[in-house]
Amino acid sequence: MAADTVARSTLALQFARFRRNRLAIVSIWLLALIVAACFLGPYAFPFTGEDADFDFIGAPIDFTSPHLFGTDDFGRDLLVRTLEGGRVSLTIGFLGAFVAGVIGVLYGAVAGFAGGRTDSLMMRLVEVLYGFPYVILVILLSLLFGGGNTALFAAIVFTLWLTPAVIVRSQAEGLARREFVEAARAGGMTSTAIVLRHIVPNCASVVIVYGSLLVPEVILSESFLSFLGIGIKEPQASWGNLIQTGTSAMSTDLRLLLLPGALLVAVLLCLNFIADGLRDAFDPNDR
Amino acid sequence: MPLLEVRRLDVGYLIPGEGLFARPRRLPIVHDVSFDLDPGRTLGIVGESGCGKSTLGRALLRLNPPSGGEVLWRGTDLATVPARALRRQRAEFQIIFQDPLAALDPRMTVLASVTRPLATFAPGLGARAREERGRAALEKVGLGSDFAGRYPHELSGGQAQRVGIARALVGDPKLVICDEPVSALDVSVQAQVVNLLMDLQDQLDLALVFISHNLAVVRQMAHEVMVMCLGRVVEKAPRGAFFAAPLHPYSQALMAAVPEPDPHRERARRGTAIAGEVPSVLTPPSGCVFASRCPRAEPRCHGERPALRPLQGGRSAACHFIEGTS
Numbered sequence: 001m002a003a004d005t006v007a008r009s010t011l012a013l014q015f016a017r018f019r020r021n022r023l024a025i026v027s028i029w030l031l032a033l034i035v036a037a038c039f040l041g042p043y044a045f046p047f048t049g050e051d052a053d054f055d056f057i058g059a060p061i062d063f064t065s066p067h068l069f070g071t072d073d074f075g076r077d078l079l080v081r082t083l084e085g086g087r088v089s090l091t092i093g094f095l096g097a098f099v100a101g102v103i104g105v106l107y108g109a110v111a112g113f114a115g116g117r118t119d120s121l122m123m124r125l126v127e128v129l130y131g132f133p134y135v136i137l138v139i140l141l142s143l144l145f146g147g148g149n150t151a152l153f154a155a156i157v158f159t160l161w162l163t164p165a166v167i168v169r170s171q172a173e174g175l176a177r178r179e180f181v182e183a184a185r186a187g188g189m190t191s192t193a194i195v196l197r198h199i200v201p202n203c204a205s206v207v208i209v210y211g212s213l214l215v216p217e218v219i220l221s222e223s224f225l226s227f228l229g230i231g232i233k234e235p236q237a238s239w240g241n242l243i244q245t246g247t248s249a250m251s252t253d254l255r256l257l258l259l260p261g262a263l264l265v266a267v268l269l270c271l272n273f274i275a276d277g278l279r280d281a282f283d284p285n286d287r
Numbered sequence: 288m289p290l291l292e293v294r295r296l297d298v299g300y301l302i303p304g305e306g307l308f309a310r311p312r313r314l315p316i317v318h319d320v321s322f323d324l325d326p327g328r329t330l331g332i333v334g335e336s337g338c339g340k341s342t343l344g345r346a347l348l349r350l351n352p353p354s355g356g357e358v359l360w361r362g363t364d365l366a367t368v369p370a371r372a373l374r375r376q377r378a379e380f381q382i383i384f385q386d387p388l389a390a391l392d393p394r395m396t397v398l399a400s401v402t403r404p405l406a407t408f409a410p411g412l413g414a415r416a417r418e419e420r421g422r423a424a425l426e427k428v429g430l431g432s433d434f435a436g437r438y439p440h441e442l443s444g445g446q447a448q449r450v451g452i453a454r455a456l457v458g459d460p461k462l463v464i465c466d467e468p469v470s471a472l473d474v475s476v477q478a479q480v481v482n483l484l485m486d487l488q489d490q491l492d493l494a495l496v497f498i499s500h501n502l503a504v505v506r507q508m509a510h511e512v513m514v515m516c517l518g519r520v521v522e523k524a525p526r527g528a529f530f531a532a533p534l535h536p537y538s539q540a541l542m543a544a545v546p547e548p549d550p551h552r553e554r555a556r557r558g559t560a561i562a563g564e565v566p567s568v569l570t571p572p573s574g575c576v577f578a579s580r581c582p583r584a585e586p587r588c589h590g591e592r593p594a595l596r597p598l599q600g601g602r603s604a605a606c607h608f609i610e611g612t613s
């Protein structure tokens with residue numbers, strides 16, 4: 001047997017296992033399609049989502065007209081607005097999850113690795129922040145940064161790094177007691193290097209799974225925050241504010257809610273299936 | 288000058304005090320240990336689990352800092368070496384562990400684990416040269432190049448321990464602390480690893496500190512034996528003299544507790560395993576550390592701690608009823 005067939009990394013095995021999960025694979029393709037549509041789709045139209053077309057105000061769904069899914073009360077094309085909103089929401093979702101994830105992972109890894117008093121102080125801080133009233137936090141941040149995208153991003157990251165920190169900390173605590181950490185110290189590694197090279201990579205599976213659940217959470221909190229009035233502002237579209245206008249008109253006209261709602265649900269489902277697939281692939285007890 | 292000189296070493300752990308802002312307390316584990324070790328020699332440290340022998344082993348390498356006394360490495364007190372220089376110097380004194388699989392990062396290949404320390408020990412070395420030294424170290428422990436790309440979960444316990452030894456050897460150490468290196472392995476594999484360590488010692492003139500509760504293995508490997516009980520040295524003797532006639536009642540009890548290969552004698556032996564309550568490290572006895580279990584204990588033993596006194600033949604023992612030479 002050649003050395004490289006023997007030497008299949010645990011990671012490679014896990015990805016082989018992941019590939020066998022049909023639902024997760026379909027979800028990845030669908031998600032890629034939605035992302036591509038949101039980022040490239042708007043260029044296929046001669047108008048943007050902020051251009052009003054006064055010949056078509058509140059136009060219905062009509063696949064023969066230039067506005068396939070109709071327009072809103074200002075004559076703006078709903079399909080293009082939804083795609084553009086997706087660009088904003090997906091960017092915030094992935095970026096927010098990434099930043100919150102990185103902060104949480106590093107914080108948790110350091111706390112769990114350090115242990116003792118450093119650990120209890122760091123985790124006490126997390127508890128305090130957990131208990132901080134969300135609405136007050138949002139108000140504070142919007143006073144600090146204005147109501148714009150910075151405040152939105154800060155509010156999202158500020159609340160969402162806490163859970164990954166807690167999860168990674170408990171993993172790191174167990175890892176720090178393993179003898180390979182002591183071996184690394186005996187091998188002259190600094191604590192920083194040990195955290196980055198040994199602790200964080202060994203938390204990777206939990207982090208990837210949790211990270212994929214974090215993305216929908218960020219997208220949802222963006223919608224919620226637009227509801228509180230910070231974040232993406234009209235006329236710029238986001239799935240959050242599109243759905244918000246959609247729901248307020250829901251009783252008379254479902255049309256406004258349909259497209260952004262459906263896409264958001266599709267993305268959430270895809271990410272959940274992918275997270276499920278990753279969890280199964282990474283869980284050693286499952287086989 | 289000996290390679291390693293240990294002078295009245297105390298080691299303790301910091302344990303968190305009650306409440307968030309309470310001062311941490313120091314829990315003493317090892318008391319007043321002294322010994323010298325020369326290149327090419329093996330010191331066997333024996334004792335029951337919890338006697339502080341592993342803690343002592345780690346303190347020798349400053350993996351946990353001593354709370355008193357000093358460790359001189361080739362005449363220099365390691366406490367005075369700055370952190371950065373100490374990390375470099377760790378190449379000279381290494382450690383191998385009891386659980387060889389836990390001692391390897393499950394996400395790193397064998398070669399990556401073995402070459403990792405070179406990043407600190409030989410920072411000028413290119414990737415190519417590092418890999419060569421890693422492969423050479425694997426060769427020394429009898430692992431061919433097809434092991435280089437494997438992951439820990441693809442190794443047996445014995446193979447994993449060989450990887451651990453290769454990692455210890457990669458920086459050309461002078462001293463290797465072996466912390467129960469064979470007790471987690473199958474009996475058939477134990478002998479191979481013991482022989483490997485002895486061969487390496489001959490080839491490389493290594494000094495070894497061999498920590499074990501397995502007297503048979505210590506008898507095979509050690510030049511000198513040090514017996515510890517509750518963090519204190521109770522007897523120290525050259526191997527031959529020690530195994531011919533252990534003097535301290537605790538050493539005798541340990542020896543009697545070794546399983547006999549002969550089933551009849553094994554049955555007769557059963558009753559002599561060390562009976563009685565082991566005192567907790569939290570409430571150490573004020574007298575002899577073995578007093579609660581010693582068959583020869585007298586009232587004096589409970590009140591007064593016997594000092595470790597030198598005896599004839601380069602031995603020493605800590606018991607009121609063993610006569611010193613001086």
Ligand code: SF4
Nearest residue numbers: 575578581588606607
């Ligand atoms: S000092 Fe007393 S208790 Fe301790 S070993 Fe000697 S006889 Fe036993």
